Amino acid sequence: MTAPLTPSQPPHHQPPYDPWQAAAQPSGATAPHGHLEDGPGMKTEVLRAAVIMVVVAVSGLLLASLWVWLAPRVPLISDGKAVYLKDTEGEQAMGVDGTFTLLALGFGLVCGIVVFLLSRRGGIPLVVGLGVGSLLGALLGWKAGIWLGPETDVVAHAKAVGKGVVFDAPLELKAKGTVLAWPLAALAVHLGLTALFGPRDPEPYPAPMPYAGPQDDVRPDGMRPNA
Numbered sequence: 668m669t670a671p672l673t674p675s676q677p678p679h680h681q682p683p684y685d686p687w688q689a690a691a692q693p694s695g696a697t698a699p700h701g702h703l704e705d706g707p708g709m710k711t712e713v714l715r716a717a718v719i720m721v722v723v724a725v726s727g728l729l730l731a732s733l734w735v736w737l738a739p740r741v742p743l744i745s746d747g748k749a750v751y752l753k754d755t756e757g758e759q760a761m762g763v764d765g766t767f768t769l770l771a772l773g774f775g776l777v778c779g780i781v782v783f784l785l786s787r788r789g790g791i792p793l794v795v796g797l798g799v800g801s802l803l804g805a806l807l808g809w810k811a812g813i814w815l816g817p818e819t820d821v822v823a824h825a826k827a828v829g830k831g832v833v834f835d836a837p838l839e840l841k842a843k844g845t846v847l848a849w850p851l852a853a854l855a856v857h858l859g860l861t862a863l864f865g866p867r868d869p870e871p872y873p874a875p876m877p878y879a880g881p882q883d884d885v886r887p888d889g890m891r892p893n894a
Contacts, residue, residue, distance in 0.1 A: 715786065716796030723778050723800030723853075730770055730808030730849075734838070735815045738766040741836035745825035753833055763838060767812075768845045771805055775852025782853075783860040797857055801850035809846055813838050 739762040742753040782797050783789075816838035818824040828834045840846070 709792075712790050712792045716790075716792035718796075719782055719785075719793065720796040720800035720803070723782075723797065724803035724807060726774065726778070727804030727807030728811055730774055730804065731811035731815055733770055734767050734808060734812040737770070738763045738812075738816075738838060740817070742833045743821065743825070743836045744833050745828075745830055747830040750821055750825050760841060764840055764842050764845055767809070767840060768848050771808070771845065771848035772852045774804065775801060775849045775854075776856055778849075779853040779856025780860065783857050783864075787861070787865055789857075789861045789865055794854065794857065798850050798854050801853040802846070805846040805849040808849075809840060 739759040741759040741763070743750050744753045745751070778797065778801060782793065786793055813819060817835040819837040821836065824834055
């Protein structure tokens with residue numbers, strides 16, 4: 668004969684479920700039934716980060732086009748011997764830097780929001796891809812804007828237009844540090860959104876109390892009436 672199971676002897680002597688141990692299980696580990704936890708693997712995250720880096724970097728061409736279109740022109744004039752600023756008190760040169768900075772901040776804001784919406788889980792590869800892509804996009808926008816803008820050879824341009832004719836100076840950034848506006852804005856926006864609206868780790872349930880049997884007929888002194 669076999670003795671019946673009692674509450675103090677669970678079937679097969681299985682240990683009680685510990686939610687704290689389950690919460691500490693690393694991501695990607697094997698679950699009790701042999702299934703992997705949800706979430707992309709490292710290769711998938713790296714591939715996704717590489718795609719984001721390329722797309723963000725290529726968008727620097729759009730930055731260059733907008734910079735050429737919106738930046739104020741710096742007028743130059745030649746007397747046949749030298750080239751001078753037509754308006755010596757103008758602030759067009761400062762406006763060129765300011766336009767690039769505002770555009771770069773706008774691109775960083777948009778990139779940070781779009782990348783967060785595409786992948787709310789975040790991750791180090793994604794952040795690195797966003798930062799590197801933003802920096803490359805800013806550099807590409809700077810160099811491509813100069814190439815798409817007015818003639819960079821001022822002397823040849825002055826000879827081509829002739830003496831006393833006003834022409835536009837080439838685009839240039841006086842403050843080279845403005846290329847960091849895009850990556851800094853993108854990372855700040857993305858990390859801020861991830862901290863505010865990103866997924867949270869589930870709170871583990873408290874461990875169940877061990878079963879102590881019926882408590883109805885236990886006296887205050889801890890002894891049972893029939894003991």
